[in-house]
Amino acid sequence: MPESADSSNLMEALVSLAKRRGFIYQSSEIYGGLNGFFDYGPLGVELKRNIRDCWWRDMVQRREDIVGIETSIIMHPKVWEASGHVAGFSDPLVDCKVSKQRYRADQLFFAAVVVDGKTAGYVSALESERTGAELQEAAETFKRKKSLQGALEPVKVREFTEATEAEIPLVPSPATGEPGSLTAPRAFNMMFQTNVGAMSDASSVAYLRPETAQGMFVDFKNVVDTTRVKLPFGIAQVGKSFRNEITPRNFIFRSREFEQMEMEYFIHEDADWAKAHEEWIVWCENWLKSIGLPESHLSRYAHPKEKLAFYSRGTVDIMFKYPFGVQELWGIAARGNYDLTQHANASGKPQEMFDEATKKKFVPHVIEPAVGTDRIFLAVLTAAYAVEDVKDEKGNVEQRTVLRLSPRIAPVKVAILPLLKNKEQLTNRARALFEKLKRNYAVQYDDGGAIGKRYRRQDEAGTPWCVTIDFDTIEKPGDTFTLRERDSMAQKRITEAELFALLAEHVY
Ligand code: GAP
Numbered sequence: 451m452p453e454s455a456d457s458s459n460l461m462e463a464l465v466s467l468a469k470r471r472g473f474i475y476q477s478s479e480i481y482g483g484l485n486g487f488f489d490y491g492p493l494g495v496e497l498k499r500n501i502r503d504c505w506w507r508d509m510v511q512r513r514e515d516i517v518g519i520e521t522s523i524i525m526h527p528k529v530w531e532a533s534g535h536v537a538g539f540s541d542p543l544v545d546c547k548v549s550k551q552r553y554r555a556d557q558l559f560f561a562a563v564v565v566d567g568k569t570a571g572y573v574s575a576l577e578s579e580r581t582g583a584e585l586q587e588a589a590e591t592f593k594r595k596k597s598l599q600g601a602l603e604p605v606k607v608r609e610f611t612e613a614t615e616a617e618i619p620l621v622p623s624p625a626t627g628e629p630g631s632l633t634a635p636r637a638f639n640m641m642f643q644t645n646v647g648a649m650s651d652a653s654s655v656a657y658l659r660p661e662t663a664q665g666m667f668v669d670f671k672n673v674v675d676t677t678r679v680k681l682p683f684g685i686a687q688v689g690k691s692f693r694n695e696i697t698p699r700n701f702i703f704r705s706r707e708f709e710q711m712e713m714e715y716f717i718h719e720d721a722d723w724a725k726a727h728e729e730w731i732v733w734c735e736n737w738l739k740s741i742g743l744p745e746s747h748l749s750r751y752a753h754p755k756e757k758l759a760f761y762s763r764g765t766v767d768i769m770f771k772y773p774f775g776v777q778e779l780w781g782i783a784a785r786g787n788y789d790l791t792q793h794a795n796a797s798g799k800p801q802e803m804f805d806e807a808t809k810k811k812f813v814p815h816v817i818e819p820a821v822g823t824d825r826i827f828l829a830v831l832t833a834a835y836a837v838e839d840v841k842d843e844k845g846n847v848e849q850r851t852v853l854r855l856s857p858r859i860a861p862v863k864v865a866i867l868p869l870l871k872n873k874e875q876l877t878n879r880a881r882a883l884f885e886k887l888k889r890n891y892a893v894q895y896d897d898g899g900a901i902g903k904r905y906r907r908q909d910e911a912g913t914p915w916c917v918t919i920d921f922d923t924i925e926k927p928g929d930t931f932t933l934r935e936r937d938s939m940a941q942k943r944i945t946e947a948e949l950f951a952l953l954a955e956h957v958y
Contacts, residue, residue, distance in 0.1 A: 457773040464773070464831055465701055467851065471910055473497065473831070474702065486698030486706035493911055494827075496861035496892060498709075501826050502688055504741055504858050505711045509686050516684035516713065517677055521665025523690060524646065524656050532796035533664050533789065535641060535657075542611050543638035543696055549625035554696045555635035558610040560621045563589045566600035572621045572629065573605070579775045582607050611635055640693045642706075658692035663818060665689075666714040667789040670801055681803065681814060682721065686713040688823070700774050702824040709823040716814040718805070719787065723763060726817050727784045731766050734780050734819050738768065738826075742856030743833055747771040751778070761788035770829045779829055780821040787813040830855060834912060840939065842902055853912030854937055857956040862913040863891045864953070867904050869920040871897035880919040883931070883946065891953055909936055914956070917949065 468474040472491030476483040490498055510518040530536050542555035557577040562569045573588035575581050585605045593602050613621060615634070622629045642658040645651075659665070666685040673685055688711045698705050717726050731750070739745060753765040763784040770779040790801040790813050802811040834853040842848050857863060864887060868880035877897065887893045894913070896904050901918060908916050918932040922943070930943040933952075944952070 460773040500859040540637035542635035546623040548631040555610040561605035564603040684715040852909040855912035
C-alpha cells in the first residue's frame with residue numbers, strides 16, 4: 451500500500467524505533483518470527499495499557515449508562531454458528547500455484563490491456579494507493595514488450611473477485627508476473643479452530659473468538675437480570691481476538707492475534723437509531739483526539755448501502771491516515787437486533803426487555819463502536835513521531851527523535867534526573883521526589899550520562915516532562931526543580947506542588 455518513498459521510510463523508522471526502544475518486537479523472533487504475531491516490550495506494554503485504561507475509564511467508569519464485562523476467549527461453538535461466523539466469516543482466497551503465495555481476492559486487482567479496441571492480455575497489481583497507476587504502467591510495459599502497435603486504452607481497474615472463469619487463467623500472478631497460476635477465489639474461514647478436552651474429533655471443535663462482541667450478546671440477559679441497567683445502556687469489553695488473516699501486514703495494523711475494545715449500546719427498538727449512531731461516531735472521534743490523534747489525520751467512511759450486511763442499517767468507519775494510506779481505525783455499526791435475535795432463536799432463550807409504557811416485550815437494537823487497541827497504538831506512534839534539528843548546549847545543531855505522545859497515554863509521565871549521580875544531596879532529593887510521584891504515576895529515575903543525553907532518551911520514549919534536581923534545588927530557597935518540557939524543550943523552575951498540579955491536569 452505505500453507509496454511514496456517518504457511514507458515507506460516513515461514506516462521503516464517507526465518499526466525500527468519500536469524495536470530499538472522496546473515498544474514492539476516480532477513474536478518468537480529467535481525462531482525467525484511468526485507472521486502476524488507481535489510482542490509488546492517494556493515501553494510498548496505501558497503505552498498499550500494506557501490506551502486501554504483511558505478507553506475503559508472514559509467508556510465505562512466515567513459513564514453511568516455503560517457497564518463492563520470480561521468473557522472467555524473460547525465460547526460454545528454454537529455461539530459462532532448463531533452469529534453467522536461459521537458460515538460466513540471468510541475472506542476470498544486466491545492461490546498462486548507456482549509461487550505458493552496467497553492473496554485476498556479483494557486486495558488483488560487486474561485490468562485488461564486493450565489496444566485499438568481489442569484485449570491483448572491482462573495485468574495485475576496488489577492493493578495500494580497507486581493500484582490504478584501501477585496497472586496503467588504495467589499495461590504500457592506489456593504493450594511495449596509485445597511490440598503492439600495502436601492506441602492503448604486507459605486501464606479499467608477491477609477486483610479479482612470480479613474476474614470471469616475465462617479471465618482467471620489469463621491474469622498474471624503478482625508473484626511470478628506470468629498468467630496461468632492463479633486459482634479462482636474461494637471462501638477461507640478466518641476463525642482459528644481448536645479442540646476442547648482430550649478428544650480431537652468433530653464433537654470437540656471450538657474456536658478462538660474472532661471478535662469480543664459476541665460475549666456481550668450472549669451475556670446480555672445476565673447483565674440485565676443482575677444489574678440495574680435501563681435502556682439505553684451499553685456493555686463493554688476489552689480483550690484478545692484472533693483471525694487467521696490471509697495477508698497480515700503493515701506491522702501491527704492487521705495481525706492474527708490482536709486486542710479489541712468493543713461496546714454494544716442497546717437502544718429501544720423504536721429509538722432514533724440514526725441519532726444514536728451519529729452520537730457514537732462523534733464520541734469516538736472526540737475520544738481519539740483526547741488521546742492526541744490530530745483531527746487532520748481523521749476522516750469518515752460511510753459503507754455504501756449495497757455493501758452492508760442485510761441486517762445492518764449503517765456502518766461508518768473512522769479512518770486514520772497511516773503511512774501506508776488512509777485505513778479503517780474504528781468501525782461504528784448500527785446492527786439492528788440481529789445478534790440478540792439470532793441467539794434467542796439458536797438457544798431457545800428469549801433475549802427481550804419489557805416496555806413499561808406499552809406493556810410489550812421487545813428485542814433491543816444495538817449500536818456497536820468496535821476498535822482495535824493495536825491499530826490505535828500504531829496511529830498514535832505515527833502521529834507522535836518526529837525527527838527534528840535542535841541545538842545542543844554548545845550551539846551545535848543535532849537531530850533529535852521525539853515521540854509527541856499525549857501525557858494521557860505516554861508510557862512514562864515524568865523522568866527524575868539528578869544533575870550529578872555522585873552528589874548525595876542531589877540524589878537524595880531526587881529519590882524522595884521519585885518515591886512520592888511513583889505512588890500515582892509512571893515515573894523513571896535516570897542518573898546515567900550527560901543531562902542532554904538523558905533528555906534525548908526521554909524524548910524518544912515520549913516522556914512529556916523531565917525534572918532535573920540541580921544545585922539551585924538544594925542551595926536556593928523554595929525547593930524548586932528545573933522542569934523541561936518535551937515538545938518545546940522550554941525549561942522553567944517549578945515546585946513539587948506545582949508539579950503534582952501539572953500532572954493532575956494532564957494525566958487523567
Ligand atoms: N464486532 C465487530 C467487529 O469485530 P471489525 O470491523 O471486524 O468489527 C473491529 O473489527 C475493529 O477491530 C477494526 O476496526 C480494527 O480496529 C480491529 N481489527 C480488526 N481486525 C484486525 C486485525 N486483523 N488486526 C488488528 N486489528 C484488527
